[in-house]
Amino acid sequence: MSVDNGGATVTPDGQWTTRVTFYSPSIVRVSKYPGATAPDKKSYSVIMQPESVTLGTERKANGVTLKSSSLTASIGADGNVRFSDSKGNLLLSESASSHAPCVNKVDEGRFKVSQSYNLDSTEVIFGLGQRQSPVLNQRGQDVRMWCGNTNITIPYFTSDKGYGLYWDNAGDSRFTDIDNIASFTSEVAPSIDYYFIYRDGTQDGVIAGIRSLTGEATMFPIWTLGHWQCRERYKSSDELCDVLDRYRALEIPLDGMVQDWQYWGCDSNWNAMKFVNPHYINKMGDAKWMRYLPNDEDPNAVYPDPRIKSPEEMVSYVHDNNSKLMISIWANFGPWTDQYRELDKIGALLPFETWPRNRGVRPYDPFNPKARDIYWKYLTNLYKMGIDAWWTDSTEPDHFEAPGDADYMTHDGSWRSVKNAFALMTNKGIYEHQRKMKGNNRRSVQMTRCGTFGLQHYGTFSWSGDVVSNWNVMKNQIPSGLNYVICGIPFWNTDIGGFFGWDYKNDPKSPA
Known part of the structure; x- marks a missing residue:
């Protein structure tokens, strides 16, 4: 067990090292890795470097406690971490972690890792990105973190207790919440790595922490x-x-x-x-350019001369x-x-x-x-x-x-x-x-069909993808959008009439 200016390190016998680092009084990074030296790890979302934080420390036989002006992190001799507010009220505690060598040869030297947390039975959590789900509260969910059209999965959740937790892994991962045990699991990682954010019990405090960690939101025109x-x-x-x-x-x-x-x-x-479609460059009928005509158009059709010629x-x-x-x-x-x-x-x-x-x-x-x-x-x-x-x-x-x-x-x-x-x-x-x-x-200004934690820093927001035009899908966009923006990305959009009209036979005159 060792304590330094930025945090503390505990290495239980025969287990992985647990490293707790205060990035600011309200942001704590937890890393768990084999051996005494933390491996090199690239974060795509996190751009913040640790600040100089004044910490109160207390060593005990069963671990060490670190206190900033906003929160307390306690590391047990077993390597598990507990988080409390400045008054000592428990916010979140780790349950268990696991790690096993990757079986895929291309990922050799890395691990499949998992970290579990104890949630209160009445605790409400939000986040996990923008998914086509009718629920706002993400308790009891089982979600694969693998983005696709209409589903932007972000390994982040925030609690009604006023804290946020970001699981820093860009690969194939999973979130589960069963019997008040919430877990993140990733198929490939050099280490367990996550960030805990808590300032004053408000979501404003959590969002401020996200912006410090991943970058301020840019101003749109x-x-x-x-x-x-x-x-x-x-x-x-x-x-x-x-x-x-x-x-x-x-x-x-x-x-x-x-x-x-x-x-x-x-x-x-x-x-x-670039504009190569002959409609846009006044080249309809020109054999050199007609090869670029979109595949679904009839090259023998008669089109009027364009008003706008370039x-x-x-x-x-x-x-x-x-x-x-x-x-x-x-x-x-x-x-x-x-x-x-x-x-x-x-x-x-x-x-x-x-x-x-x-x-x-x-x-x-x-x-x-x-x-x-x-x-x-x-x-x-x-x-x-x-x-x-x-x-x-x-x-x-x-x-x-x-x-x-x-x-x-x-x-x-x-x-x-x-x-x-x-x-x-x-x-x-x-x-x-x-x-x-x-x-x-x-x-x-960029509108993108996918996204992840920190997207707000790069002039970008998401829309909910190629959703189907029906009323249940429209209803689902409300919790989808709210769970997306609570991840720290302030703007979001959706096709207000949907995109695919399959359910109504692509008939724009259908009353539905």
């Missing part, structure tokens, strides 16, 4: 809080601008237009990040009519794109089947810093054109999982060990690159 107009996609510049004209003619307030997919053309040219003209038209423009960009690329070829050269394309299927489209590896540089290099084309905001779609990413995919090695480790940070790294890369651009003061 005021137009983002207004009315946005979007549909499954606009198929031409004229269609988008005609809708904008109609809003103005009807004097309905409108702050943002959203251009969804296929402005790049066909699926093989997926996410080229993407630059479309952007200017939107701005001249007092609106902003968001555009869809994806985390995967078609084989005809320059990005695909350049990313493939450095081994930064993931060999997964993704959407659209059977087109050779592949996700990129955002954990690779060179890949993030390439992503922004091509996105600069749209940025310089004047696009105001990014809709970063499919940042789970879309993935039709096959046996063995979880063993694939990204730049930072196996897919199973990092996947849930995919959205964070993609959006962080865009945000940081845009902030470095000179000569333009536009704020970075």
